[in-house]
Amino acid sequence: MNEITIALITAVVTAIATIGAQWLVNKSNVKVANIESYPDMAEQLSKAIEQNLAINAKLTEATERLSDATAQTKQSNENLVKATAVIREMVDEVKRIGGDASVGIAYLKERNNNEQ
Structure with a gap:
């Protein structure tokens, strides 16, 4: 196949996928939010990610302590x-x-002396 045929097939497949995705969104009545509608969404998401990372660090530390306690x-x-x-x-x-x-105590004393 030449490059023009590949480009044409890619364009058709992309168009079909886009139309299919739009049909699914419309069919399920899902509203796609416009990110500009929520100017602080990125900041909130960033904070949530930071909190998640902090929680994961604490969980990792707790897991390590639990592992140590298990060994003990x-x-x-x-x-x-x-x-x-x-x-x-x-x-x-x-x-x-x-x-x-x-x-019994005498036996233990004798046993300990023999081991040393």
């Missing part, structure tokens, strides 16, 4: 699991040897 909670949970395992060992040792809490 995970570490705390892991520590609790370890502590629970040590307590179970102590209880098992007290049951095996027999006795009271002093046996």
